Amino acid sequence: LEPDxxxxxxxxxxxxxxxxxxxxxxxxxxxxxxxxxxxxTNHSSGRMGFAIAExxxxxxxxxxxxxxxxxxxxxxxxxxxxxxxAEDMQKAVDEALTNGTxxxxxxxAVADYRPVTRSExxxxxxxxSAPVIELQQNPDILASVAARKQNRPFTVGFAAETNNVSDYxxxxxxxxxxxxxxxxxxxxxxxxxxxxxxAVEVFWEGGSQxxxxxxxxxxxxxxxxxIHKRSRA
Amino acid sequence: LEPDxxxxxxxxxxxxxxxxxxxxxxxxxxxxxxxxxxxxTNHSSGRMGFAIAExxxxxxxxxxxxxxxxxxxxxxxxxxxxxxxAEDMQKAVDEALTNGTxxxxxxxAVADYRPVTRSExxxxxxxxSAPVIELQQNPDILASVAARKQNRPFTVGFAAETNNVSDYxxxxxxxxxxxxxxxxxxxxxxxxxxxxxxAVEVFWEGGSQxxxxxxxxxxxxxxxxxIHKRSRA
Numbered sequence: 001l002e003p004d005x006x007x008x009x010x011x012x013x014x015x016x017x018x019x020x021x022x023x024x025x026x027x028x029x030x031x032x033x034x035x036x037x038x039x040x041t042n043h044s045s046g047r048m049g050f051a052i053a054e055x056x057x058x059x060x061x062x063x064x065x066x067x068x069x070x071x072x073x074x075x076x077x078x079x080x081x082x083x084x085x086a087e088d089m090q091k092a093v094d095e096a097l098t099n100g101t102x103x104x105x106x107x108x109a110v111a112d113y114r115p116v117t118r119s120e121x122x123x124x125x126x127x128x129s130a131p132v133i134e135l136q137q138n139p140d141i142l143a144s145v146a147a148r149k150q151n152r153p154f155t156v157g158f159a160a161e162t163n164n165v166s167d168y169x170x171x172x173x174x175x176x177x178x179x180x181x182x183x184x185x186x187x188x189x190x191x192x193x194x195x196x197x198x199a200v201e202v203f204w205e206g207g208s209q210x211x212x213x214x215x216x217x218x219x220x221x222x223x224x225x226x227i228h229k230r231s232r233a
Numbered sequence: 234l235e236p237d238x239x240x241x242x243x244x245x246x247x248x249x250x251x252x253x254x255x256x257x258x259x260x261x262x263x264x265x266x267x268x269x270x271x272x273x274t275n276h277s278s279g280r281m282g283f284a285i286a287e288x289x290x291x292x293x294x295x296x297x298x299x300x301x302x303x304x305x306x307x308x309x310x311x312x313x314x315x316x317x318x319a320e321d322m323q324k325a326v327d328e329a330l331t332n333g334t335x336x337x338x339x340x341x342a343v344a345d346y347r348p349v350t351r352s353e354x355x356x357x358x359x360x361x362s363a364p365v366i367e368l369q370q371n372p373d374i375l376a377s378v379a380a381r382k383q384n385r386p387f388t389v390g391f392a393a394e395t396n397n398v399s400d401y402x403x404x405x406x407x408x409x410x411x412x413x414x415x416x417x418x419x420x421x422x423x424x425x426x427x428x429x430x431x432a433v434e435v436f437w438e439g440g441s442q443x444x445x446x447x448x449x450x451x452x453x454x455x456x457x458x459x460i461h462k463r464s465r466a
Contacts, residue, residue, distance in 0.1 A: 034273070035395075036276075036395050036419070036420060037275045037276055037342070037393065037395070037419065038273065038274070038275045038344075039273070039274065039275070039276070040267075040271065040272070040273050041271070041272065041274060042270045042271045042272070043269075043270055043272070071304060109270070111271075112358040113358075113363055113364065121395045121396045122393075122394060122395045122396075122419075125345045125346075125370075130346055130367070130368045130369050130370055131346065131368055132365055132366065132367055132368065133365065133366035133368065134363070134365055135363045135364055135365065135366065136363050137358075137363055160270065160355075161355060162268075162269050162270070162354045162355045163354045163355075186269070186270065186355075187269060
């Protein structure tokens with residue numbers, strides 16, 4: 001080996017710090033249909049999750065991305081599974097989480113509730129009375145993964161909140177038995193859901209780390225470095 | 234004038250058959266918020282309305298496009314007003330409909346209902362009871378324009394239905410006092426909401442016309458030709 005070849009090989013190795021890691025992640029909103037035309041959803045753009053998927057694949061991880069309805073291209077080298085509802089997402093996550101999955105990162109904004117009934121045909125407007133939408137709870141995908149007794153991956157949640165952001169996040173970390181939670185104040189107009197930038201604070205048992213506003217691409221790589229470190233702690 | 238100049242000028246005139254026409258149209262879905270994160274919406278992509286706006290502007294019309302949240306570029310020469318809710322759309326339409334407006338074409342899928350209350354902060358999940366969404370009627374923009382006593386434009390509605398499509402459309406034509414209605418079967422997977430193609434049947438008092446599946450661009454021009462003809466009938 002010539003010295004410059006050696007340098008190149010070492011550089012290539014260094015570019016793949018996540019080689020051997022199997023990552024399953026969720027991204028985007030879910031859609032809960034009222035009828036064939038109308039649905040309940042949320043403002044999640046999927047960008048943060050797609051940025052993490054892209055960065056992880058570039059760093060050599062084996063990535064499965066379970067995505068709700070978003071208009072984003074599939075990152076290079078990422079295996080993508082498209083879903084619509086929270087129930088679809090749970091099924092897809094259960095299938096993706098094989099024995100060898102190292103990390104589960106749940107960035108998706110999964111609907112907490114879905115309508116009790118879904119009409120097969122478009123609901124007609126009723127002149128006399130406004131309808132009421134009765135809701136029922138959706139499965140809690142993140143909590144169910146974190147509650148696994150066997151084959152439990154290192155489990156990271158996201159908390160998108162508009163107020164008392166870090167309190168809610170720390171409560172969710174404990175309540176759902178997560179290894180780490182990324183808290184995201186979506187009330188700030190310049191960061192969060194539909195922005196290219198994001199600022200977060202990450203919590204784990206006995207520690208936290210703040211990341212000031214930066215591009216979602218940059219933040220994705222920072223978060224993966226932190227997950228890598230904490231998952232071996 | 235040289236003969237080839239004359240030919241060019243005539244060709245240019247012929248390309249502008251809608252010169253002098255002032256058109257206001259609506260497109261896309263509306264969003265009705267439950268809280269800062271969640272909302273009710275529908276599958277309208279806005280493509281049919283944007284195609285009509287583009288074709289009309291190309292043909293020389295003065296076009297104002299009131300658009301719900303869609304991810305489509307503004308067509309050349311079109312004045313665009315972005316709105317989110319049905320109430321926003323009504324205000325924007327009322328402002329756009331000046332005395333000189335010739336045609337009002339309502340392609341938007343306006344939410345019939347909105348939640349009675351809109352929470353200023355994200356509604357928290359409640360372990361014990363699932364919430365109920367109480368709804369109230371939104372303004373009927375199309376019917377209110379068609380009911381004008383003065384400065385009433387030639388008013389065209391769209392009916393996106395999943396069953397008994399032409400019956401519902403003909404009923405809506407009469408009930409809302411429209412000049413024309415375009416009926417659209419959105420249950421067919423290859424046409425309608427998220428497709429580039431569409432097939433419709435158009436009804437007016439005493440007549441109808443069927444358009445088999447074709448590109449939305451082509452259909453837009455066909456519909457404008459029909460509107461032009463019927464508005465002078």
